[in-house]
Amino acid sequence: MKKVSQIQTLIIDGKEVGGKSDESILQVAKENDIFIPTLCYLEGLSDYGGCRMCIVEVKGMPRLVPACTTLIREGMEVTTNSEKIHNYRLSILALLFTERNHICSACVSNGHCELQTLALKLGLTHVEFPYIFPKMPVDATHDRFIADHNRCVLCGRCVRACHEVEGAHTKDIMGRGITSRVITDLKESWGSSKTCTSCGKCVHVCPTGALTEKGKSVAEMEKRRQFLPYLKLMRERR
Amino acid sequence: MEKVKIATSWLDGCSGCHMSLLDIDERILTLLESADIVYGPLVDFKDYPQGVDVAIVEGAVSSDEDEEKITKIRKLTKILVSFGDCAITANIPGMRNYFPTKELYERAYFENADLNQKRPSIRIPHLLSHARPIHEVVTVDVFLPGCPPPADVIFYSLSELINGRLPDLKGKTRFGR
Ligand code: SF4
Ligand code: SF4
Ligand code: SF4
Numbered sequence: 001m002k003k004v005s006q007i008q009t010l011i012i013d014g015k016e017v018g019g020k021s022d023e024s025i026l027q028v029a030k031e032n033d034i035f036i037p038t039l040c041y042l043e044g045l046s047d048y049g050g051c052r053m054c055i056v057e058v059k060g061m062p063r064l065v066p067a068c069t070t071l072i073r074e075g076m077e078v079t080t081n082s083e084k085i086h087n088y089r090l091s092i093l094a095l096l097f098t099e100r101n102h103i104c105s106a107c108v109s110n111g112h113c114e115l116q117t118l119a120l121k122l123g124l125t126h127v128e129f130p131y132i133f134p135k136m137p138v139d140a141t142h143d144r145f146i147a148d149h150n151r152c153v154l155c156g157r158c159v160r161a162c163h164e165v166e167g168a169h170t171k172d173i174m175g176r177g178i179t180s181r182v183i184t185d186l187k188e189s190w191g192s193s194k195t196c197t198s199c200g201k202c203v204h205v206c207p208t209g210a211l212t213e214k215g216k217s218v219a220e221m222e223k224r225r226q227f228l229p230y231l232k233l234m235r236e237r238r
Numbered sequence: 239m240e241k242v243k244i245a246t247s248w249l250d251g252c253s254g255c256h257m258s259l260l261d262i263d264e265r266i267l268t269l270l271e272s273a274d275i276v277y278g279p280l281v282d283f284k285d286y287p288q289g290v291d292v293a294i295v296e297g298a299v300s301s302d303e304d305e306e307k308i309t310k311i312r313k314l315t316k317i318l319v320s321f322g323d324c325a326i327t328a329n330i331p332g333m334r335n336y337f338p339t340k341e342l343y344e345r346a347y348f349e350n351a352d353l354n355q356k357r358p359s360i361r362i363p364h365l366l367s368h369a370r371p372i373h374e375v376v377t378v379d380v381f382l383p384g385c386p387p388p389a390d391v392i393f394y395s396l397s398e399l400i401n402g403r404l405p406d407l408k409g410k411t412r413f414g415r
Contacts, residue, residue: 120409
């Protein structure tokens with residue numbers, strides 16, 4: 001028998017709201033037009049809680065919690081923005097910029113990039129941490145797509161789309177911490193992959209210019225994501 | 239009232255930010271009612287003067303010469319504006335940072351030279367190991383991102399600075415614009 005979810009009431013930023021017990025703080029906030037910044041979250045993919053952009057304060061909890069993976073509870077009091085939260089978010093963004101090489105002016109995703117938009121929205125005009133300038137590879141072996149690790153934020157959306165939606169599980173993340181890297185199969189070149197169906201889902205869910213279509217010049221790569229919630233809906237109906 | 243002294247300069251940049259500054263068009267006349275441009279590529283003064291109120295500097299710190307310039311500018315200036323993405327992130331000049339400088343010299347003066355293959359020993363500034371954002375070298379007061387920053391935002395920033403206020407640039411311009 002299907003589990004019945006209960007209606008719960010809680011307070012987000014001083015506003016009384018309601019949601020189902022299996023909904024996350026982020027979902028309920030979205031339904032009530034309360035903005036919480038996100039990067040690894042994408043509607044239609046499983047919740048990952050990796051990027052930490054969506055951290056919020058919950059009264060009575062000692063630590064900040066990610067809104068995407070924290071379920072609502074009756075009587076919860078949530079604050080989605082404060083100086084503390086804002087400063088953490090800025091630091092997370094700044095670290096993402098220093099860990100790879102983001103040269104927006106020469107990037108295919110310039111103007112259509114979620115990382116860039118977050119920097120604009122949160123008012124990040126410069127990065128206080130020293131840039132690392134790591135030497136990063138570009139994999140252009142696939143016929144139609146390019147993986148440029150200079151621009152990857154390790155959000156794992158490509159991995160989840162490939163596994164959960166396409167069912168190929170070609171992409172994965174290898175390594176730990178700052179040395180983590182998105183890989184194809186067992187760290188092979190994308191072009192020689194036997195599992196990749198060339199569906200392009202990973203490319204279109206990628207928030208940055210890390211995965212792109214070939215033949216695009218600066219600022220020409222716009223991602224199309226409408227298919228995801230639609231696909232999910234159709235599958236749920238099946 | 240004494241006029242506000244503005245200086246402009248460029249380090250390792252393409253001059254695009256200065257072009258965007260000129261794109262404020264006739265509005266520059268409004269600014270010059272209460273400010274003078276006392277140094278920079280747009281005017282003809284040889285030495286950086288004392289007592290500059292606002293310096294807007296484009297480009298990354300890439301060579302020993304850039305380092306000297308920015309250190310001097312910082313010393314003689316009240317408010318230093320990091321002007322554009324190269325100044326703020328190292329941007330395009332920073333793309334050489336993944337290679338040792340030795341390889342860069344090889345490439346420029348030997349591999350790509352048909353005649354007279356030789357590394358010049360005089361009048362050429364020496365590259366630092368990395369092209370760096372200005373604020374990694376000296377303290378910066380205002381950050382004006384963009385490649386180049388849009389003329390309207392430059393005009394807004396200069397107007398604020400001339401009137402003794404620090405411009406609030408959050409949400410007004412972004413990297414790569
Ligand atoms: S991926 Fe986004 S942030 Fe990175 S260089 Fe491209 S546009 Fe800029
Ligand atoms: S193109 Fe499709 S199958 Fe290939 S890696 Fe991307 S999501 Fe997976
Ligand atoms: S390649 Fe794109 S989607 Fe995949 S982890 Fe990197 S930024 Fe995220």
